[in-house]
Amino acid sequence: MKSITRLNAGRLFSTAVPRHSAQPFFADEPKAPSVQTAVPGPKNQAAAKELSEVFDTRSLNLLADYEKSIGNYIVDLDGNKYLDVYAQIASIPVGYNNPHLAAAVNTPEMVRAIIDRPALGNFPSADWSHILRTGLLAAAPKGLNQVFTALAGSDANELAYKAAFIYKRSQERGVGADFTEEELKSTMVNEGPGSPQMSILSFKSAFHGRLFGSLSTTRSKPIHKLDIPAFDWPAAPFPNLKYPLEEHAKENAEEEQRCLQETERLIKEWHNPVAAVIVEPIQSEGGDNHASPAFFQGLRDITKRTNVLFIVDEVQTGVGATGKFWAHEHWNLSTPPDMVTFSKKAQAAGFYYGNLALRPAQPYRQFNTWLGDPVRAILFRAIYEEVQNKNLVENTAITGEYLYKGLETLAQKYPNAIQNLRGKGQGTFIAWDSPNRDEFLAKAKTVGVNIGGSGATAVRLRPMLIFQKHHADILLEKLDKLLA
Amino acid sequence: MKSITRLNAGRLFSTAVPRHSAQPFFADEPKAPSVQTAVPGPKNQAAAKELSEVFDTRSLNLLADYEKSIGNYIVDLDGNKYLDVYAQIASIPVGYNNPHLAAAVNTPEMVRAIIDRPALGNFPSADWSHILRTGLLAAAPKGLNQVFTALAGSDANELAYKAAFIYKRSQERGVGADFTEEELKSTMVNEGPGSPQMSILSFKSAFHGRLFGSLSTTRSKPIHKLDIPAFDWPAAPFPNLKYPLEEHAKENAEEEQRCLQETERLIKEWHNPVAAVIVEPIQSEGGDNHASPAFFQGLRDITKRTNVLFIVDEVQTGVGATGKFWAHEHWNLSTPPDMVTFSKKAQAAGFYYGNLALRPAQPYRQFNTWLGDPVRAILFRAIYEEVQNKNLVENTAITGEYLYKGLETLAQKYPNAIQNLRGKGQGTFIAWDSPNRDEFLAKAKTVGVNIGGSGATAVRLRPMLIFQKHHADILLEKLDKLLA
Numbered sequence: 001m002k003s004i005t006r007l008n009a010g011r012l013f014s015t016a017v018p019r020h021s022a023q024p025f026f027a028d029e030p031k032a033p034s035v036q037t038a039v040p041g042p043k044n045q046a047a048a049k050e051l052s053e054v055f056d057t058r059s060l061n062l063l064a065d066y067e068k069s070i071g072n073y074i075v076d077l078d079g080n081k082y083l084d085v086y087a088q089i090a091s092i093p094v095g096y097n098n099p100h101l102a103a104a105v106n107t108p109e110m111v112r113a114i115i116d117r118p119a120l121g122n123f124p125s126a127d128w129s130h131i132l133r134t135g136l137l138a139a140a141p142k143g144l145n146q147v148f149t150a151l152a153g154s155d156a157n158e159l160a161y162k163a164a165f166i167y168k169r170s171q172e173r174g175v176g177a178d179f180t181e182e183e184l185k186s187t188m189v190n191e192g193p194g195s196p197q198m199s200i201l202s203f204k205s206a207f208h209g210r211l212f213g214s215l216s217t218t219r220s221k222p223i224h225k226l227d228i229p230a231f232d233w234p235a236a237p238f239p240n241l242k243y244p245l246e247e248h249a250k251e252n253a254e255e256e257q258r259c260l261q262e263t264e265r266l267i268k269e270w271h272n273p274v275a276a277v278i279v280e281p282i283q284s285e286g287g288d289n290h291a292s293p294a295f296f297q298g299l300r301d302i303t304k305r306t307n308v309l310f311i312v313d314e315v316q317t318g319v320g321a322t323g324k325f326w327a328h329e330h331w332n333l334s335t336p337p338d339m340v341t342f343s344k345k346a347q348a349a350g351f352y353y354g355n356l357a358l359r360p361a362q363p364y365r366q367f368n369t370w371l372g373d374p375v376r377a378i379l380f381r382a383i384y385e386e387v388q389n390k391n392l393v394e395n396t397a398i399t400g401e402y403l404y405k406g407l408e409t410l411a412q413k414y415p416n417a418i419q420n421l422r423g424k425g426q427g428t429f430i431a432w433d434s435p436n437r438d439e440f441l442a443k444a445k446t447v448g449v450n451i452g453g454s455g456a457t458a459v460r461l462r463p464m465l466i467f468q469k470h471h472a473d474i475l476l477e478k479l480d481k482l483l484a
Numbered sequence: 485m486k487s488i489t490r491l492n493a494g495r496l497f498s499t500a501v502p503r504h505s506a507q508p509f510f511a512d513e514p515k516a517p518s519v520q521t522a523v524p525g526p527k528n529q530a531a532a533k534e535l536s537e538v539f540d541t542r543s544l545n546l547l548a549d550y551e552k553s554i555g556n557y558i559v560d561l562d563g564n565k566y567l568d569v570y571a572q573i574a575s576i577p578v579g580y581n582n583p584h585l586a587a588a589v590n591t592p593e594m595v596r597a598i599i600d601r602p603a604l605g606n607f608p609s610a611d612w613s614h615i616l617r618t619g620l621l622a623a624a625p626k627g628l629n630q631v632f633t634a635l636a637g638s639d640a641n642e643l644a645y646k647a648a649f650i651y652k653r654s655q656e657r658g659v660g661a662d663f664t665e666e667e668l669k670s671t672m673v674n675e676g677p678g679s680p681q682m683s684i685l686s687f688k689s690a691f692h693g694r695l696f697g698s699l700s701t702t703r704s705k706p707i708h709k710l711d712i713p714a715f716d717w718p719a720a721p722f723p724n725l726k727y728p729l730e731e732h733a734k735e736n737a738e739e740e741q742r743c744l745q746e747t748e749r750l751i752k753e754w755h756n757p758v759a760a761v762i763v764e765p766i767q768s769e770g771g772d773n774h775a776s777p778a779f780f781q782g783l784r785d786i787t788k789r790t791n792v793l794f795i796v797d798e799v800q801t802g803v804g805a806t807g808k809f810w811a812h813e814h815w816n817l818s819t820p821p822d823m824v825t826f827s828k829k830a831q832a833a834g835f836y837y838g839n840l841a842l843r844p845a846q847p848y849r850q851f852n853t854w855l856g857d858p859v860r861a862i863l864f865r866a867i868y869e870e871v872q873n874k875n876l877v878e879n880t881a882i883t884g885e886y887l888y889k890g891l892e893t894l895a896q897k898y899p900n901a902i903q904n905l906r907g908k909g910q911g912t913f914i915a916w917d918s919p920n921r922d923e924f925l926a927k928a929k930t931v932g933v934n935i936g937g938s939g940a941t942a943v944r945l946r947p948m949l950i951f952q953k954h955h956a957d958i959l960l961e962k963l964d965k966l967l968a
Contacts (some may be wrong), residue, residue: 058847212697363542
């Protein structure tokens with residue numbers, strides 16, 4: 001392949017890394033990106049104008065032709081084909097127009113799931129238990145065997161917060177104790193003790209969603225939060241690690257200790273008692289910030305000591321992208337998290353838990369009309385089958401290692417353009433800082449790569465689980481070209 | 485028909501009301517409910533037990549066989565067939581296994597919408613504008629020509645609240661003015677001025693959802709709110725009308741005036757400035773509480789005078805059930821609402837608006853990964869076609885009038901069991917208070933009627949839009965039997 005030849009000619013890559021060892025998962029994928037028009041092209045521009053008359057297009061990236069998109073390639077209205085390492089903000093798991101998913105959803109069962117949508121808390125379908133057991137629960141994190149379904153990451157997190165508040169207050173009240181008259185009355189006017197001044201602790205630069213509760217735990221960027229009322233909840237510092245990690249082991253460990261100590265202090269001293277801590281395995285929207293397994297084990301220990309719940313937000317990290325199905329598997333925790341939230345690549349959303357006391361003792365406390373979506377629970381099952389059948393977690397671990405090595409080499413060649421390369425051993429969940437990030441992302445499109453950013457300066461790679469070494473080669477070659 | 489014969493024998497119904505004038509919409513519907521087992525039957529009990537091992541079933545009503553359910557009839561696992569006037573908590577619009585919907589979703593376009601789910605704010609499909617224009621926007625309330633899509637009623641309301649806060653703060657700041665350093669900094673720690681102490685005014689006994697922002701405006705029942713932190717937002721009194729309306733015209737008008745005055749006072753005096761008022765055309769979860777068009781026009785006038793936004797929550801009332809497509813059409817408002825939220829029978833969710841200033845001036849302020857769901861936007865279009873082609877709004881108005889008359893007659897026969905009958909002229913959106921409501925609802929199943937409650941004492945009817953006079957006859961006959 002041209003890309004490899006050129007890179008090898010520059011002796012960038014060790015020949016010890018095997019290449020092209022795997023069969024392509026999508027035989028009909030384009031062999032390479034192709035961009036034939038200006039970006040955006042004329043058809044995209046016309047369509048964007050028409051759409052903007054009725055829909056907010058201020059965040060528009062491109063209008064896609066999903067009929068022509070396939071595997072790792074997204075095709076725009078002008079026929080340009082981009083290698084997609086952004087994947088609908090990290091939410092497409094196994095490729096555009098994946099035939100296994102198409103077959104799984106092209107069924108009378110799916111038609112009924114769409115047109116006869118049940119209120120799952122009241123009138124679930126006969127096969128709801130089976131759909132959960134063969135899908136979402138088959139993929140449950142170790143130690144958790146229950147699921148509460150939701151519609152997206154933001155409400156998945158809020159349902160987990162609600163579970164935490166209800167659990168903590170029922171612990172304080174004493175299991176089985178009735179609500180007091182004062183509680184029943186005060187909650188109707190949004191006051192304590194019925195509506196308690198309690199809190200969820202999150203971390204600086206975290207992202208947990210944009211609804212009012214989840215936004216109160218989001219600390220990614222001002223533009224996400226400005227003008228929206230927020231709860232008076234605490235934010236602990238998240239470790240600010242220095243790269244390369246090997247060269248800063250001691251000070252990074254000290255930084256993590258500092259953050260853990262401050263977290264424990266906040267839990268103990270914050271004026272609105274903390275019911276739960278929520279953390280992302282890798283802070284994603286906030287700039288791809290990592291911490292070590294020791295940090296997360298420390299966090300788990302603190303939550304145990306202080307009797308608060310430990311929620312792991314795997315909305316972006318879950319479902320294979322880090323080289324484990326759930327990113328928190330990298331930590332080898334002494335006890336599982338109390339709740340793990342998911343969405344995005346799962347397509348379905350919700351939270352896992354294990355302790356049945358996290359189900360409120362009374363009905364209609366954690367409740368809403370739809371309580372999730374069977375369409376996406378069925379889809380998740382097909383995704384999970386595809387991941388298992390094609391060993392896509394392993395593929396992502398292997399491809400990620402290969403891609404990371406290639407990026408290390410590029411970072412040596414362009415030390416200013418690729419700073420703080422991170423995500424080693426985390427599958428394809430790789431990022432770096434770039435001084436002209438936004439310009440870089442825009443230019444990437446002109447060479448046929450659809451790539452996203454996170455935080456203020458990070459370029460984040462979020463390829464699908466079907467991203468293979470030959471895709472990595474193309475990406476590396478295009479990056480080389482862009483940076484040259 | 486037996487039912488009619490029996491009722492007519494008792495001279496309950498005027499022969500002036502035409503009966504059975506319309507062809508059934510579903511030729512294959514059961515002719516009548518049939519219940520062959522105890523409720524729940526043995527298969528339901530076994531399935532409920534299995535499901536409860538992995539999913540919270542505390543609110544379980546029955547497990548349904550959606551393959552066998554058809555039109556107005558839901559079938560349970562034991563083969564019992566219920567006339568369904570609850571319809572998945574008022575969310576099934578045009579009947580189980582509606583063939584028009586089945587055909588509309590059984591397409592390659594729908595398969596792609598499921599398996600290639602776009603991040604609509606970044607990468608919408610080529611036909612997203614067309615889907616909106618021929619579906620959600622074709623059905624938009626008069627005066628509103630923009631839509632912001634969401635996933636369910638609760639987040640639709642929260643997005644409307646966010647739009648209101650952003651709009652109000654940008655008005656205060658001055659259009660085009662930059663954020664201050666203090667705003668940018670303070671919002672990252674959830675403090676003012678960046679995260680302002682502003683509020684949404686809702687009404688007592690309102691229901692607007694269960695996420696943290698929407699729950700802060702929900703005032704239906706303590707069990708919906710207990711133990712969950714809430715914003716310090718105001719609740720105005722909602723009119724407590726006396727029935728029959730004709731006999732209490734003067735005091736009801738006074739009651740509405742009292743509520744309007746208190747609403748205006750709260751808007752002017754509440755310590756956290758009010759950005760918007762949200763109101764349901766008929767308070768649904770809170771007990772089917774009605775108010776007159778004059779009340780809502782008064783509310784509209786107050787919001788204009790006080791410069792706050794007027795949000796109408798049509799999540800439960802929208803899409804035809806009141807005999808108008810949108811319930812607020814009954815009011816003939818002098819100016820349209822600023823925002824109208826929808827979900828449930830729309831299957832899609834979101835809010836309509838007309839003023840482009842409700843789109844934030846900067847990108848990524850009203851944003852999330854999926855921003856709605858093309859699956860449901862396509863489904864909505866098919867629902868809307870079915871509603872238009874079959875004149876289902878008119879059907880609901882006519883059937884509702886017929887049903888209401890029948891219920892009036894029953895209320896005369898059983899004045900203790902049917903109190904405060906309400907919903908006249910509001911299609912099939914009819915309710916009454918019953919002293920032994922929960923027992924009544926449970927018994928209704930044993931005679932083959934699936935029926936729901938609202939508030940503490942109301943029996944609420946929420947049939948689908950395909951509910952016809954012959955279904956009303958069956959319902960009236962079963963109610964008569966139950967009450968006898």
